[in-house]
Amino acid sequence: MAVTLATLRRYAIARSLFTPGTLRAGVTRMGFVQADPIRSPARAQDLVLRHRVTGYRAGDLERHYASLDVEEDFFVNYGFMTRTAQALMHPRGKLGAWPSPGKCTADAVLGFVRDRGQAHPRDVDGHFARGAVTNYWGGSSSATTHVLDHLHYRGVLRVAGRDAGIRLYAPRELARDRPPPLDAVARRGRQDALLDVAMRLYAPVPAPTLAWLVARLRLAAPQWRPELRAVLARAKARLGRARVEGVEWFWPAEESPDAALADSEGDTAVRLLAPFDPVVWDRRRFEHFWGWAYRFEAYTPVAQRTRGYYAMPLLWRDRVIGWGNLSVAGGALQASLGYVAGRAPRDRAFARALEAELAGMRAFLDVKG
Numbered sequence: 599m600a601v602t603l604a605t606l607r608r609y610a611i612a613r614s615l616f617t618p619g620t621l622r623a624g625v626t627r628m629g630f631v632q633a634d635p636i637r638s639p640a641r642a643q644d645l646v647l648r649h650r651v652t653g654y655r656a657g658d659l660e661r662h663y664a665s666l667d668v669e670e671d672f673f674v675n676y677g678f679m680t681r682t683a684q685a686l687m688h689p690r691g692k693l694g695a696w697p698s699p700g701k702c703t704a705d706a707v708l709g710f711v712r713d714r715g716q717a718h719p720r721d722v723d724g725h726f727a728r729g730a731v732t733n734y735w736g737g738s739s740s741a742t743t744h745v746l747d748h749l750h751y752r753g754v755l756r757v758a759g760r761d762a763g764i765r766l767y768a769p770r771e772l773a774r775d776r777p778p779p780l781d782a783v784a785r786r787g788r789q790d791a792l793l794d795v796a797m798r799l800y801a802p803v804p805a806p807t808l809a810w811l812v813a814r815l816r817l818a819a820p821q822w823r824p825e826l827r828a829v830l831a832r833a834k835a836r837l838g839r840a841r842v843e844g845v846e847w848f849w850p851a852e853e854s855p856d857a858a859l860a861d862s863e864g865d866t867a868v869r870l871l872a873p874f875d876p877v878v879w880d881r882r883r884f885e886h887f888w889g890w891a892y893r894f895e896a897y898t899p900v901a902q903r904t905r906g907y908y909a910m911p912l913l914w915r916d917r918v919i920g921w922g923n924l925s926v927a928g929g930a931l932q933a934s935l936g937y938v939a940g941r942a943p944r945d946r947a948f949a950r951a952l953e954a955e956l957a958g959m960r961a962f963l964d965v966k967g
Contacts, residue, residue, distance in 0.1 A: 797848070808834070
């Protein structure tokens, strides 16, 4: 059977929105869950997992983090990943010089955390009081928090948990001796396996997105930056692929887009998806699949927004037909919905499915209607 855009669209939805199970199983199957600090009406990681974990409630990942085989780290974006996947990136090398306020402060901060076993950034900042720096998002962070982030990225600290969403840091147990360098075969195998974590999560992807994912590995594993061109070449040779409507698409070689079609038959659910959900994360793929441009507008000036601060794509069957802005006011869920066609579908099945999704969202947030 020839692969069509409709085949790829249904394949993408079916493989990503798998049958929900336990939290451990869901995180393990995904491999990586992107995190975001905005809570509207919940954090992105929770909004992603609610569709993939039975009975999931906002904050469950944070509550059960210590009992799961996961770590927080930077992959192609920042988020939660399995320890197996994280191990593919470490030990990180070619990290360059320490940023301000420098290695001496970093050594002192590391010693402070080691002495206490676990530390809140507030306690570290109170002890050192090093001033402020510009963070990744362009805002202001304390210099000691900046140092904690770099110690975490360099693999000497880990996130032990969160307190009201704030990361708590602890020393990472490291091997006494640095492992010997990998030979070329082992190194290529690890590089390919790391890219496969992203492909299992985001496939199928168009060629420009594949190239972007490979390029982002320079941040996940900076020691491999000089070899990423070869990683991309190998990926194009070993992954499943097809040219559809002038665009080259890629997916894991062991999968068949046609096989997922049966799984998607009869799925009439409505789903409000986080802006970073794997189904809609790739804005380029979004336009190929659904024919309209979706943009995340939380950091867009209010006057320039077209769909809202945290507009969540509205998926019905295999179509994203609109968006929803959700909030909680007075202990009740408020939903403002918009539609690409200018109005909601008149199908009664849609109305029932939408009400079921909003009821599920209320249970997830533990609020009333």
